[in-house]
Amino acid sequence: PALFRSLPSVLILSIPGSTPLGPSAFPVVFSFAGSCSPSILFPGSFLLCLRLPPRFSLVNSFFSLFSSLLCFLLILSPHSVPFFLLSTFLPVYPGLPPGPHFPSRVGVPNASDPSPLLSRPHWGPPDPGVSNETSSLETERFEELPLCSCRMEAPKIQRLSEAARNHCMATESADGELSGCGSSIVKRETMRPSSRVPLMVLCETHRARMVKHHCCPGCGYFCTAGTFLECHPDFRVTHRFHKSCMSQLNGMIFCPHCGEDASEAQEITIARAEAPTPAPRPTGQEPPDTPGRADTSQPRSPAGAQCGNGVPGGGGGISTLGLGPGLGREQLEKALIIHEAERRKKLRFHPRQLYLSVKQGELQKVVLMLLDNLDPNFQSDQQSKRTPLHAAAQKGHLEICHVLLQAGANINAVDKMRRTPLMEAVVSNQVETARYIVRRGGCVYSKDGSTCLHHAAKCGNLAMVSLLLATGQVDVNAQDNGGWTPIIWAAEHKHIEVIRLLLTRGADVTLTDNEENICLHWASFTGSAEIAEVLLNAQCNLHAVNFHGDTPLHIAARESYHDCVMLFLSRGADPEVRNKEGDCPVDLTLENSEVWFALQLNRKIRQGILNRAMRTERIISRDVARGYENVPIPCVNAVDNEPCPEDYKYISENCETSTMNIDRNITHLQHCTCQDDCSSSNCLCGQLSIRCWYDKDGRLLQEFNKIEPPLIFECNQACTCWRNCKNRVVQSGIKVRLQLYRTAKMGWGVRALQTIPQGTFICEYVGELISDAEADVREDDSYLFDLDNKDGEVYCIDARYYGNVSRFINHLCEPNIIPVRVFMVHQDLRFPRIAFFSSRDIRAGEELGFDYGDRFWDIKSKYFTCQCGAEKCKHSAEAIAMEQSRLARLEAHPELLPDGGGLPLLGP
Known part of the structure; x- marks a missing residue:
């Protein structure tokens, strides 16, 4: 069938007249033609088939014999002149590479390609008007790149299996070491990952791994253990190979x-299958895009989700408007001029070419493609659903980002890894590109999963972190899917300058990840004593324990970081604390090592001073709230051996054990219709409270009446404002760090672990809602809090059996917190919520307390007296004795009484 296509030629093929025209008439010819792509038919040649009458049978036989012989010669002699001409003048067609590789590739689909090559025939020359230049990169790839043959089986080679003595010939690469398999083989068919590797017989295990593309086509070794590269052309397929075995073409x-x-x-x-498990470290879910242990890139938000502050770019014409002066602007102006000069040319492009041109920074081609109406949001499975804007942001092509956004690119598009273009710019440290995307409305903060600030902190990009924080749209304490905050990422990767910056912006060093590690655990894991010291100076808890019971000292000792161990011991770390495995830090070290000697010396010094009167503070509970509050509330005891109190049930909201008939009907709620943060005077909820009493930081204003506090009506679920408006403080829960501790004279108490500014919300008094009649019959009335409702029946909160940390707050004659009645979920005036706010600045380590009131002490002073130790204590034993003495003198000398006839009260 027209074999000499390089020159105009005619091949006359005769068929006996009694034979129907079809494959059965000339099986050799059709079998050869069927094994080749239809693209071998060249223009300028044709086939002349003659159907001669039966009387010309001799002529028919001659032509048939000649045609068959010529076809067989062509097939059996690939180096003959006809084949040379055929391979030389074969037209370029994507998917069927010409040239000397043709015989081994024709009609054989790539093992990793789900569609065969012959499924895309091309009958003739390219369409007129199509520019071959635009697809040159694709063409060269298919022409010169050798692909694997992992899923192909070659025939049996008896001598090969005999030479291998029927044993597997696979060679495994494990941590740079090579080892043979030697297992018995079942099948004798040979396999190999590519034509560069000799054929070999394999056992069933290695045959299965070969089919899964786990054998490197470059060297022929199986990727068993160590560090490799992994390609994901499909979510079900993984290709493993060595970094040095990658194919390279045109850079x-x-x-x-x-x-x-x-x-x-x-x-x-x-890791090696037989290798011992590494020393435990705080672990989390491994993100697919980074090798770090504290990763969070697991996709959870729905595809196509966008932030509220980001909108897709407009689809207007391409221009330099909005692009700052510089080289990028000049390049874009030049590209537009070139396009204006060549706009009459008819060019056609494939949508996938746009991504490749963007990645290569070919601005002129990108402009041509966009003006040819190519989709700027095209997402290819081969590129993990990345858009061209992802590639431009990653490479820092600012002018291409500008062009794509003008053409309508989605600025907040997400790929398979849930990354946005802004995240690509952040990870690649493209500061100017990131600044441009932010200015154009790119999403800076996502509440679901990892944020841009997480990536910037992890990479240590100080300028990028500053840029993101300057937007005011990021939460410096945001936690990703693993519970890691930006400061935890920075601590794990030893970026001390980033840590210092985050601390100045309010980073919380006590937040825990999913395994209850704080950032000090991660600093000790990486062995950075300098970072650990910075965190300790920021009031980070040295005695914090994670889910495994490890303190930072445990981790530093296990990893043999001598500097960190010495720092923790000098700050008072307890070397006798045992984790859940029963190990103390010295048990995790190598004997006679520097860390072992340091811990042993510290232990002996501690044993020598055990007779001191001062007891060592012990952590007896890492969180009395058991995770029900926003921050953990540890419990410590340095006074006696009293365990953590457990004679009550910890709850975070008021509960009821009998019907209270609270009006929770949402239609009865008065609510605001604000569209902002409820900072205006028109907010109805603020008007109900006389005014909104919170400032922008959620603290009470200076003019708030602390002696007779007014009612506060916070925004509720019926309001149209956002959940983060400034009139929702109490309902957001505890934000300050507190600690339950054993006092010397007043039992259990609560103290602050941080400096608390005046007007800050501390916590809510939580307990069981009961009526006043029920309160009268209860034996223990030490935890009753009167709700002071003026109308109707009186109700109380009893925290004896159900309560939160506020049940342990003691009385202070000079209180530093005040109770305020607040309404949130409902507006039933009989049942206000009792919220505690700081009445002045409170120092770290200072005990919290409020005034129980005179009615409480009128009754309780018969049984015990106040032990607050204040200079002007009104209910101490001395103060009560002085008052009784004064009253006795007045009773003995009535003439000292004032004109009113009543006994004067004790002065303030």
């Missing part, structure tokens, strides 16, 4: 299995 790197772009390949580390 780009490609997967040796499938020929796809390998710049997005992930670096994975596979």
Whole structure:
């Protein structure tokens, strides 16, 4: 069938007249044609088939014999002149590479390609008007890149299996060491990952791994243990290969299995199957895009989700408007001028070419493609659903980002890894590109999963962190899916300058991840004593324990970080604390090491001073709230051996044990219709409270009446304002760090672990709602709090059996907190919520207390007296004795009584 296509030629094929025209008439010819792509038919040649009458049978036989012989010669002699001409003049067609590789590739689909090559025939020359230049990169890839043959079986080679003595010939690469398999083989068919590797017989295990593309096509070794690259052309398929075995072409790197772009390949580390488990470390879910242990890139938000502050770019014409002066602006102006000069040319592009041109920074081609109406939001599965804007942001092509956004690119598009273009710019440290995307409305903060600030802190990009914080749209204490905050990421990767910056912006060093590690645990894990000291100076808890019971000292001792161990011991870390495995820090060290000697010396010194009167403070509970509050509330005891109190049930909201008939009907709620943060005087909830008493930081205003506090009506679920408006303080829960501790004279008490400014919300008095009649019949009335409702029946909160940390707050004659009645979920005036606010600045370590009132002491002073120790204590034993003495003198000398006839009260 027209074999000499390089020159105009005619091949006359005769068929006996009694034979129907079809494959059965000339099976050799059709079998050869069927094994080749239809693209081998060249223009300028044609086939002349003659159907001669039966009387010309001799002529028919001659032509048939000649045609069959010529076809067989062509097939059996690939180096003959006809084949040379055929391979030389074969037209370029994507998917069927010409040239000397043709015989081994024709009609054989790539093992990793789900569609065969012959499923895309091309009958003739390219369409007129199509520019071959625009697809040159794609063409060269298919022409020169050798692909794998992992899923192909070659025939049996008896001598090969005999030479191998029927044993597997696989070679495994494990941590840079090579080892053979030697297992018995079942099948004798040979396999190999590519034509560069000799054929070999394999056992069933290695045959299965070969089919899964776990054998490197470059060297032929199986990727068993160590560090490799992994390509994901499909979520069900993984291609493993060595970094040194990547295919390279025109400065780009490609997967040796499938020929796809390998710049997005992930670096994975596979441990030996027989290797011992590494020393425990605080772990979390491994994100697919980074090798760090504290990663959070697991996708949880729905595809296409966008932030409220980001909108897709407009689809207007492409111009330099909005692009600052510089090289990028000049390049864009030049590209627009070139396009204006060549706009009459008819060019056609494939949508996938846009991504490749953007990645290469080919601005002129990008402009041509966009003006040819190519979709700027095209997402290819081969590029993990990344848009061209992702590639431009990653490479820092600012002018291309500008062009794409003008063409209608979605500024908040997400790929398979849930990354936005802004995240790509942050991870790649493209500060100017990130600044431009933020200015154009890119999403800075996402409440679901990892944020841009997490990535910037992890990479140590100080300028990028400053840029993100300057937007005012990020939460410096945001936690990703693993519970890690930006400061935890920075601590794990030893970025001390980033840590210092985050601390100045209010980073909380006590927040825990999903395994209850704080950032000090991660600093000790990385061995950075300098970072650990910065965190300790920021009031980080040295005695914090994680889910495994490890303190920072445990981790530093296990990792043999001598500097960190010495720092923790000098700050008072307890070397006798045992984790859940029963190990103290010295048990986790190597004997006679520097860390071992340091811990042993500290232990002996402690044993020598055990006779001191001062007891060591012990942590007896890492969180009395058991996770029900926003922050953990530890319990310590340095006075006696009293355990953590457990004679009550910890709750975070008021409860009822009998019907109270509280009006919780949402239609009865008065509510505001604000669209802002409820800072205006028109907010109805603020008007109900006389005015909104919170400032922008959620603290009470200076003019708030602390002696007779007014009612506060916070915004509720019926309001149209946002959940984070400034009139929702109490309902947001505890935000300050508190500690339950054993006092010397007053039992259990509560103290602050941080400096608390005046007007800050501390906590809510929580307990069981009961009526006044029920309160009268209860034996223990030490935890009753009168709700002071003026109308109707009186109700109380009893925290004896149900309560939160506020039940342990003691009386102070000079209180530093005040109770305020607040309404949130309902507005039933009989049942206000009791919230405690600081009445002055409170120092870290200072005990919290409020005034129980004279009615309480009128009754309780018969049984015990106040032990607050204040200079002007009104209810101490001395103060009560002085008052009784004064009253006795007045009773003995009535003439000292005032004209009113009543006994004068004790002065203030």
